[in-house]
Amino acid sequence: MADAGSPFHEAPHDHHACVAAALAAADLVCRQKGARLTALRRRVLELIWSRHAPARAYDILEQLKGERGGAAPPTVYRALDFLIEHGLVHRIESLNAFVGCNDPRYGHSAQFLICRRCGTIAELEDAEVARLVRARAAALGFRVSHQTIEIAGLCPGCDAGSGDPTHAA
Amino acid sequence: MADAGSPFHEAPHDHHACVAAALAAADLVCRQKGARLTALRRRVLELIWSRHAPARAYDILEQLKGERGGAAPPTVYRALDFLIEHGLVHRIESLNAFVGCNDPRYGHSAQFLICRRCGTIAELEDAEVARLVRARAAALGFRVSHQTIEIAGLCPGCDAGSGDPTHAA
DNA sequence: GTCGTTTGGTTATAAGATAACATCAGTGCG
DNA sequence: CGCACTGATGTTATCTTATAACCAAACGAC
Ligand SMILES: [Zn+2]
Ligand SMILES: [Zn+2]
Ligand SMILES: [Zn+2]
Ligand SMILES: [Zn+2]
Numbered sequence: 035m036a037d038a039g040s041p042f043h044e045a046p047h048d049h050h051a052c053v054a055a056a057l058a059a060a061d062l063v064c065r066q067k068g069a070r071l072t073a074l075r076r077r078v079l080e081l082i083w084s085r086h087a088p089a090r091a092y093d094i095l096e097q098l099k100g101e102r103g104g105a106a107p108p109t110v111y112r113a114l115d116f117l118i119e120h121g122l123v124h125r126i127e128s129l130n131a132f133v134g135c136n137d138p139r140y141g142h143s144a145q146f147l148i149c150r151r152c153g154t155i156a157e158l159e160d161a162e163v164a165r166l167v168r169a170r171a172a173a174l175g176f177r178v179s180h181q182t183i184e185i186a187g188l189c190p191g192c193d194a195g196s197g198d199p200t201h202a203a
Numbered sequence: 204m205a206d207a208g209s210p211f212h213e214a215p216h217d218h219h220a221c222v223a224a225a226l227a228a229a230d231l232v233c234r235q236k237g238a239r240l241t242a243l244r245r246r247v248l249e250l251i252w253s254r255h256a257p258a259r260a261y262d263i264l265e266q267l268k269g270e271r272g273g274a275a276p277p278t279v280y281r282a283l284d285f286l287i288e289h290g291l292v293h294r295i296e297s298l299n300a301f302v303g304c305n306d307p308r309y310g311h312s313a314q315f316l317i318c319r320r321c322g323t324i325a326e327l328e329d330a331e332v333a334r335l336v337r338a339r340a341a342a343l344g345f346r347v348s349h350q351t352i353e354i355a356g357l358c359p360g361c362d363a364g365s366g367d368p369t370h371a372a
Numbered sequence: 373g374t375c376g377t378t379t380g381g382t383t384a385t386a387a388g389a390t391a392a393c394a395t396c397a398g399t400g401c402g
Numbered sequence: 403c404g405c406a407c408t409g410a411t412g413t414t415a416t417c418t419t420a421t422a423a424c425c426a427a428a429c430g431a432c
Contacts, residue, residue, distance in 0.1 A: 380428090400407085
């Protein structure tokens with residue numbers, strides 16, 4: 035298959051399977067933790083997974099309004115709080131947006147590669163990066179509690195397109 | 204001096220010297236680039252340097268209002284845009300705030316250590332971290348244009364204070 | 373069923389950022 | 403000087419993002 039080993043999902047793929055897998059993993063994680071993945075929270079998670087790009091809170095809100103009325107900002111933010119707390123969603127600080135976690139089964143220090151052209155985001159879980167950051171901080175007497183690592187640039191597809199007549203703007 | 208080798212400035216120190224050095228460096232950088240560090244821009248930079256913690260745009264705005272009237276959000280954000288464009292200030296995405304650059308003489312990939320207790324921020328310029336991130340991205344075909352690396356935790360002073368009766372809250 | 377807790381609805385507002393247009397200050401030139 | 407041009411700032415309005423506070427419904431334990 036095209037993207038088996040890559041964290042990028044640019045090429046057309048069976049995205050329904052991505053969403054189904056994410057929701058199944060969420061169901062499992064919540065069952066194991068005794069957390070309640072309600073219909074609303076599950077739907078918000080599903081909307082976040084609708085694309086491999088970060089979703090903004092007010093875009094989710096617009097979707098919900100169309101589906102069920104009685105949706106307001108707190109509706110979305112409370113669901114996001116739950117999903118983040120249980121590791122099902124990551125907040126992307128540099129975009130004020132939210133993306134589904136690739137592997138919510140345990141806590142981790144992730145890094146994100148964000149294409150500034152097509153918006154695709156890839157989640158890495160590079161232990162060496164996380165460890166080097168912790169080591170550098172520790173050398174200065176700093177105790178790390180959370181790493182925010184968001185790398186902007188061009189994804190493979192968009193980088194190939196730059197300067198390429200077949201893709202140039 | 205107390206903190207000669209540390210990026211942290213928690214202990215009392217001659218902070219006036221920090222500010223003076225930052226402003227002098229800014230003057231130099233702007234003169235060399237032909238950029239106009241106007242009184243307003245210089246004052247905003249000075250306010251950002253008032254502490255070794257990120258400054259929020261609307262706090263800067265409140266200061267300016269008290270000093271000169273006729274200050275509104277665009278006043279601050281335009282000054283910030285200028286300062287960021289010329290590398291004099293960094294935006295801290297995870298805080299929606301701004302901090303003076305330690306070394307504005309040339310572009311760089313910085314990392315920030317942010318104390319979640321006292322708010323102190325330290326800017327690192329660790330080439331190895333930046334290089335490892337670039338390497339990991341490159342291995343996936345991703346071309347990096349900007350790294351956002353913001354590490355939350357406890358600075359040396361606050362970490363020592365945790366559980367220590369002499370500092371406990 | 374009843375109680376207590378969690379979840380979600382509702383209204384209002386806080387916090388952060390930008391768009392659009394007017395005005396002013398400096399610069400160069402006839 | 404008078405004028406035009408440019409960059410910087412003033413001004414008003416609006417947009418985006420996020421939270422506070424309070425209430426009602428749903429759920430789970432007993
Ligand atoms: Zn997919
Ligand atoms: Zn792309
Ligand atoms: Zn200082
Ligand atoms: Zn601290």
